[in-house]
Amino acid sequence: MAIRREPSRAQVRREQMLAAATYPLDWLEERSGLVGGVKYFLFRKVPSDTNWMQTLGSATLTAFLVQAVTGVILAMYYKPSPHDAYSSIQNITDHLTMGWLVRGMHKWGASVFIILMFLHMGRVFLFGAYKYPRELNWIIGVLLLVLGLTAGFTGYLLPWDQTAYWASVVGINLNGTAPFVGPWLAQFLRSGQEINGNTLSLFYSLHMLVIPAGIISLITLHLYLVIRLGVTSPPWSREAAGREVVEEPSTVRTGLTRPAPHGGASGGSD
Amino acid sequence: MREEGMTPGPPEHGPSPTIWPLGFAVGIAVALVGLIVDPMVIASIGAVIAIVFGFLWARDATSEMRRAAPTVTAEVREATPAEAAAMPEAKPAPEKMQRSRFLEGATLGLGGIIGGLVTLPVAGFALLPSFLGQKGHKVDMGPVDAYPIGKWFISTFTVDPSEGEVSRRTAFVRNNGAVGNNVPSFTIISNRCAHLGCPVQANGPTGAILGEKNVTEHTVNGAILLRPVVPAGFGCPCHGGQYDTEGNRTAGPPVRALDRYSFEIDNGHLVLLSTFSVSHVVGVGAQAKIYKYKLSGPGQHVDGPEQWFYPLEPPHH
Ligand code: HEM
Numbered sequence: 385m386a387i388r389r390e391p392s393r394a395q396v397r398r399e400q401m402l403a404a405a406t407y408p409l410d411w412l413e414e415r416s417g418l419v420g421g422v423k424y425f426l427f428r429k430v431p432s433d434t435n436w437m438q439t440l441g442s443a444t445l446t447a448f449l450v451q452a453v454t455g456v457i458l459a460m461y462y463k464p465s466p467h468d469a470y471s472s473i474q475n476i477t478d479h480l481t482m483g484w485l486v487r488g489m490h491k492w493g494a495s496v497f498i499i500l501m502f503l504h505m506g507r508v509f510l511f512g513a514y515k516y517p518r519e520l521n522w523i524i525g526v527l528l529l530v531l532g533l534t535a536g537f538t539g540y541l542l543p544w545d546q547t548a549y550w551a552s553v554v555g556i557n558l559n560g561t562a563p564f565v566g567p568w569l570a571q572f573l574r575s576g577q578e579i580n581g582n583t584l585s586l587f588y589s590l591h592m593l594v595i596p597a598g599i600i601s602l603i604t605l606h607l608y609l610v611i612r613l614g615v616t617s618p619p620w621s622r623e624a625a626g627r628e629v630v631e632e633p634s635t636v637r638t639g640l641t642r643p644a645p646h647g648g649a650s651g652g653s654d
Numbered sequence: 655m656r657e658e659g660m661t662p663g664p665p666e667h668g669p670s671p672t673i674w675p676l677g678f679a680v681g682i683a684v685a686l687v688g689l690i691v692d693p694m695v696i697a698s699i700g701a702v703i704a705i706v707f708g709f710l711w712a713r714d715a716t717s718e719m720r721r722a723a724p725t726v727t728a729e730v731r732e733a734t735p736a737e738a739a740a741m742p743e744a745k746p747a748p749e750k751m752q753r754s755r756f757l758e759g760a761t762l763g764l765g766g767i768i769g770g771l772v773t774l775p776v777a778g779f780a781l782l783p784s785f786l787g788q789k790g791h792k793v794d795m796g797p798v799d800a801y802p803i804g805k806w807f808i809s810t811f812t813v814d815p816s817e818g819e820v821s822r823r824t825a826f827v828r829n830n831g832a833v834g835n836n837v838p839s840f841t842i843i844s845n846r847c848a849h850l851g852c853p854v855q856a857n858g859p860t861g862a863i864l865g866e867k868n869v870t871e872h873t874v875n876g877a878i879l880l881r882p883v884v885p886a887g888f889g890c891p892c893h894g895g896q897y898d899t900e901g902n903r904t905a906g907p908p909v910r911a912l913d914r915y916s917f918e919i920d921n922g923h924l925v926l927l928s929t930f931s932v933s934h935v936v937g938v939g940a941q942a943k944i945y946k947y948k949l950s951g952p953g954q955h956v957d958g959p960e961q962w963f964y965p966l967e968p969p970h971h
């Protein structure tokens with residue numbers, strides 16, 4: 385027979401502390417449901433045999449976040465005018481505290497971001513993860529790739545040195561050779577007939593406002609679909625791709641809109 | 655299928671394997687090899703193989719879609735008397751346009767109009783300035799006497815001094831002497847590569863090697879630097895495009911000859927006007943026949959069938 389004891393003072397205090405600590409979370413949860421959302425996101429089910437290769441998407445996301453943060457800091461000191469651009473970059477590199485580090489992270493991180501995008505794309509391709517029902521996510525991925533490359537291209541002009549100038553000349557003229565629209569595209573990118581100060585402003589605006597906004601929106605959609613559809617299991621998996629093994633035939637409609645052809649609920653995310 | 659209230663999908667998603675793509679790939683490969691080996695015969699054979707197999711592949715892949723949709727008759731069942739009694743009276747015909755429908759349409763329509771009114775000026779503001787009011791610049795290159803007849807100069811100048819260094823251009827200038835009715839003739843070649851626009855260099859000795867001094871002329875366009883040179887031709891550092899001294903392409907990826915400047919003589923000064931594109935030049939110097947075209951971007955063909963790819967050029971001077 386269990387003896388009921390009054391809780392000790394230490395126990396009471398611990399419980400009070402716990403309640404105090406979780407209070408803000410409960411407050412938030414009650415008004416927004418955000419806590420549950422984050423929990424769902426973090427603890428959703430994935431196939432038991434997911435592979436390290438499947439972290440490449442998150443690695444790409446991390447690389448993008450690094451670009452976003454370092455880019456915002458650079459924008460505090462960079463001056464997008466033909467007269468000041470190069471000297472402001474020199475100032476960042478040579479005089480600002482840790483400016484060399486922030487600029488270096490942004491400059492090298494740009495390549496890391498693009499390389500990771502390709503590796504992630506390669507893994508999606510090799511795993512066949514682009515197939516039904518994830519075609520739309522592949523298409524969003526392609527748009528992300530284009531935007532990522534455009535971000536790299538527009539960022540390259542900003543140091544406004546000889547490398548930047550001539551690389552942009554060649555890059556813009558390359559666009560200019562596209563049939564029919566090429567000459568128009570090139571003239572838009574140049575902000576006129578020749579590269580000048582307006583080109584720098586245009587590239588700066590595209591690089592730090594338009595393209596990041598586009599990338600962020602598309603990443604949001606991309607991740608929404610990843611969560612909704614669940615991640616695929618590797619091609620060598622014994623489980624059918626992206627399907628949870630369920631002992632009892634499920635009677636509840638879950639996840640994907642179509643059922644598995646041979647029993648089991650569809651969708652890996654539920 | 656278990657009862658789950660769901661529409662069953664096809665058991666296999668996607669088409670079944672087929673060999674047509676293989677034939678298609680072989681055709682493409684043969685065509686590519688043929689382009690090098692024998693463009694007329696082998697390449698055509700490859701193209702025919704690719705087209706035939708491509709057609710079969712497309713037909714195979716779309717066979718599912720092209721099959722006539724099966725006709726399905728709706729299931730009907732007589733209502734039992736109890737059900738019939740329980741059934742509600744047929745509702746009166748709904749209003750032509752329900753109020754909620756109207757409000758929905760009005761909200762969307764008004765929203766669209768307002769959105770358009772805001773977006774149009776913004777888009778115009780962002781796009782149009784690149785295309786409107788593009789004006790050319792005249793560049794005063796100094797007195798004609800600064801250019802001894804028959805000598806080449808690499809001249810650099812800023813087209814628009816208010817823009818600063820970014821408007822610096824280079825041209826290769828040679829005075830061909832007067833022709834006919836004392837009309838001066840100059841060969842003035844732009845150094846913008848006709849491949850992708852890199853700065854073409856003169857292949858030949860300049861300055862100290864040549865034992866001649868650089869000259870700086872001061873004009874309304876600021877300092878004009880003239881460097882004497884004896885070019886064997888012109889060459890591009892980017893992808894190795896080569897040109898002869900009339901600007902004709904002799905090697906590498908450029909698609910046409912170098913652009914040239916038109917000019918006028920004003921008060922004894924050489925004045926550069928606009929640039930124009932050139933497909934090729936026959937002859938040299940004052941006797942050259944220049945096949946002249948409207949200025950096109952680097953990499954754009956101005957003659958041959960490839961010119962059809964660029965039917966509409968954006969407005970420029
Ligand atoms: C900004 C760039 C990108 C970010 C931040 C990103 C992020 C992610 C993340 C976090 C995942 C889930 C984890 C994983 O499978 O690795 C994912 C999945 C996926 N990504 Fe991306 N991605 C990017 C670009 C691309 C590109 C370029 C493609 C292809 C063209 C692509 C196609 C896909 C597909 C189809 C999936 C679903 C894979 C599955 O369900 O197994 N993504 N992405």
Ligand code: FES
Nearest residue numbers: 847849850890895
């Ligand atoms: S830009 Fe001159 S050869 Fe390519």
